[in-house]
Amino acid sequence: MFPDSSTCYEDCKATAEWLKAQTSVRPLVAIVCGSGMGGLADMLKDQVAFNYKDIPNFPQSTVHGHAGRLVFGTLKGRPCVCMQGRFHLYEGYAIQKITLPMRIFSLMGVETVILTNAAGGLNQDFKVGDIMIIKDHVNIPGFAGNNPLTGPNDDRFGVRFPCMSDAYDRDLQQLALDVGQELGYGDFLREGVYCVLGGPSFETIAECRMLHKLGADAVGMSTVHEVIVARHCGMRVFALSLITNKSVMDYDSEEKANHEEVLETSRLRSSQLQKMVSNLVNKMEPIKHTNF
Ligand SMILES: O=P(O)(O)O[C@@H]1C[C@H](O)[C@@H](CO)O1
Numbered sequence: 008m009f010p011d012s013s014t015c016y017e018d019c020k021a022t023a024e025w026l027k028a029q030t031s032v033r034p035l036v037a038i039v040c041g042s043g044m045g046g047l048a049d050m051l052k053d054q055v056a057f058n059y060k061d062i063p064n065f066p067q068s069t070v071h072g073h074a075g076r077l078v079f080g081t082l083k084g085r086p087c088v089c090m091q092g093r094f095h096l097y098e099g100y101a102i103q104k105i106t107l108p109m110r111i112f113s114l115m116g117v118e119t120v121i122l123t124n125a126a127g128g129l130n131q132d133f134k135v136g137d138i139m140i141i142k143d144h145v146n147i148p149g150f151a152g153n154n155p156l157t158g159p160n161d162d163r164f165g166v167r168f169p170c171m172s173d174a175y176d177r178d179l180q181q182l183a184l185d186v187g188q189e190l191g192y193g194d195f196l197r198e199g200v201y202c203v204l205g206g207p208s209f210e211t212i213a214e215c216r217m218l219h220k221l222g223a224d225a226v227g228m229s230t231v232h233e234v235i236v237a238r239h240c241g242m243r244v245f246a247l248s249l250i251t252n253k254s255v256m257d258y259d260s261e262e263k264a265n266h267e268e269v270l271e272t273s274r275l276r277s278s279q280l281q282k283m284v285s286n287l288v289n290k291m292e293p294i295k296h297t298n299f
């Protein structure tokens with residue numbers, strides 16, 4: 008029914024070991040850049056970068072605004088890895104394949120994943136350029152059985168039935184709100200629920216109205232699958248949406264969603280996004296490990 012691909016533990020391990028052999032950076036934080044947000048990787052110091060095509064088992068980026076490079080380095084002294092380009096369902100990859108980097112990061116020792124995306128604003132109070140801290144999600148492909156954890160469960164990654172009511176770390180959400188306020192971003196900082204669809208077509212007016220009624224504040228084509236796999240592996244997750252366009256909810260509207268507007272809004276907000284992510288990384292507490 009869906010493209011088939013199981014992610015084998017040994018393949019993920021081999022890729023993690025390959026990367027560890029190429030760089031001495033041992034990232035604790037992974038950052039995933041949304042459409043047009045690849046500039047986030049420019050913040051890293053002492054960069055070591057790889058094209059996806061050179062990394063064993065890695066998929067390739069096929070979308071404009073997603074460069075297809077994995078960049079290692081430090082941010083505010085913390086070892087990080089940054090995905091300059093992510094994978095989407097509509098590119099034709101199996102859902103297990105587009106989330107493979109999360110498992111590789113976990114095997115490399117990453118503890119915290121920061122995901123960013125471009126999204127349409129369903130909430131009528133939202134404006135283009137708002138940054139929405141994601142507090143929860145609605146997984147529409149998941150309703151139809153397309154979940155990245157479908158297939159045999161490998162307990163070395165995580166449990167068969169992971170909880171998702173705590174998917175988005177509450178302390179990091181609060182920290183991001185504080186960081187945003189300190190930076191003077193209060194006027195364009197929001198919180199809300201992100202809804203993922205398969206894409207690549209943008210939503211119809213009826214779909215936008217329905218998603219809004221279902222409780223979603225923003226709609227996009229990514230992130231949720233990565234969040235599910237990251238949480239399955241036990242990593243801490245923070246995610247934000249840049250509202251790059253207003254979802255069309257009105258039959259009298261002349262507005263039409265388009266990828267160029269998405270990339271342009273991302274470009275205009277890139278400096279604020281960089282400041283927010285770098286201050287968040289700087290201020291986040293390392294994860295406390297309990298040794299029994
Ligand atoms: O990778 P993200 O979720 O930021 O990309 C969004 C969804 C589509 O790939 C694209 C539409 O403009 O932007």
Ligand SMILES: Nc1nc2[nH]cnc2c(=O)[nH]1
Nearest residue numbers: 125126127226227228264
């Ligand atoms: N599905 C969806 N994805 C987006 N990515 C950026 N804007 C949008 C949008 O309006 N809808």
